[in-house]
Amino acid sequence: MIQAKGYAAQTPETDLAPWSFERREVGPHDIQIEIQYCGVCHSDLHQIKNDWFPGVFPMVPGHEIVGKIVKVGDHVKNFKVGDLAGIGCMVDSCQVCENCQEGLEQYCLEGNTQTYNNLDRSGVPTYGGYSNTIVAREEFVLHISDKLSLAATAPLLCAGITTYSPLRHWKVGKGHKLAVVGLGGLGHMAVKFGVAFGAEVTVLSTSASKEAAAKELGAHHFVVTTDKEQVKAVRNKFDFILDTVSAVHDIDMYQSMLRVNGVQIGVGVPPAKLEVAPFSLIGGRRSLAGSGIGGIQETQEMLDFCAEHNIVSDIELIDIKDITAAYERMLKGDVRYRFVIDIATLK
Template sequence: MEEEGNVLGWAARDTSGVLSPFIFPKRGMKCDEVTLKVLYCGICHSDLSTIKNEWGNARYPIVPGHEIVGIITEVGHAARKFKIGDKVGVGCLAGACFSCGSCRLGDENYCSKLVSIFNGSHPDGSQTFGGFSETMVIHEHFAVRIPETLPLDRVAPLMCAGITVYAPMRRHGLDQPGLHLGVLGLGGLGHLAVKFAKSLGTKVTVIGWPDMEKDAIEGLGADSFIVSGDEGQMKAARGSMDGILITSSGALSLRPLLALLKVQGKLVLLGVPSSPPELPTFDLVSGGKSISGSMCGGLKETQEMIDFAAEHSITPQVEIIGMNDVNSAMHRLEKGDVRFRFVIDVANTIRATGARA
């Protein structure tokens, strides 16, 4: 057992992205903060991109993880939101300024002084470490309450994948019964987009590769499926969709997707394409169409999303792994070999590996 005041996590030290045990000092808890024992943590593709420095912003050592479920073990004397024993979720955010226009609107995720839950810095300069660790200290504002009806081992991916698809549906008016929503891709984000959209009453068409069709239609209840490279199917669906959520971060061609939209339809990017796509301006102008981006969500809408998920029994399809399996899971994720999200059983496995930092 490590000495009191230290935390055991798993960290990447270089661009190989290989994770191994890492001891770091527990951050001192302020009066408006809480400490939580991490129970489960999902693995998002952005964890993989960060530890491999694909975006050029890595600050090693990196303890990733931003789809976190835990139980409150300590409460600061000025914290009022939670009590010891409460089950909470923590997502991408660890801090914000609370005073800018975005924060005042509840859009902390767009604050210019946003503090990322990992690979970032607190205002005092200390590094942030994520949910691949046994405990965390977090400002109470950046945790949400987990309803009792949701199974804890399947909640974690909602804290990133769930809110990332839910928020743009609400914000862009794509949540109304009878609308037709397209979902490009059927990974961690895409499969949750289908589940939320169907619960909101929209017609859903998944756009993807042929091997996704059975999961989309039979497994998730999508109304229809289009093979993205099939010119006949794409042509037949032209002008039929009110919006499309782009959940894939691969190479992207916008023109055929814009053709699927109705007049004034909306194309929403939820990830960063591997290469900048060409912008077909005539297609945008002539159809009054729009392209926008969306990143996770604010805390108010994240709580709303979790409560909606509980009401409609929406949970992701997950594969539970132990901490010792995290590197093989990252390798499988890189190959797309997961249906549809890995979740680490942190509490039961982080100290059961026998590994030392």
């Protein structure tokens, strides 16, 4: 077994703290990565606190992982020692069901294996990227370009692909009016991708103070959703709304902003059920949809697109010992726009 160290929550009631554990040995189809940076996702906090479902403890969070390959299995074909590589939200799937065969491993009919807070197919707990090393199957490892800042690339493995995938699925681009709800870790990536794809992008936010930041990211317009007159002015305007908000909010208000046949796509995960009036949908043949992360092929496509167009996340690099304080700031929205842990600080 490979000796590893990281930060773990021992129970839902305890903060993250140093913890030593073991990774499996590198098998014929495996790759071992020396982790250099790991992004901090809002879902990390939800999962260590059991907000969504009972967790697997001790829990090492982190699914925005980048680093350097230090060992490859005998049968690995597409990677070599020294390559930069990344791992996102999943590390395995059945690979044979119809969804996996279509490159939709995130929707594996048997359930994909999550990078952490999950059991692998042999029943062993998975541990994430708040650690110094990780071992995964070649099929779930991604090539990382050396053209981009490695630390700022880490959040692309979740925040990036979570926004890229629905925009590509619905073919959002030139001639479309796209609204992005929320300007956080997900929202700021949605703005960057929407602009890069040629859409006219509007940010919808409850915070008027975020307008300048939205414009700096490339947004063409900004609407304060607590201002009734501004909301009225954008009724029936948008072809698509990408909703990144993880708090309970008024779906009907956003539906009123869609044109006929418009689509509101949810990628945030509020803690309670969302309510929608049927006439909000029927009145304009509007749709309310959802999207998760992308498959491995699509995630690689996204990383390649980012390398070509110089797109990364806006980050704040932190020492791993400051993770609890970072969570507290994240809950207050006090980060532009993603914390990334420098794993070199893991002593």
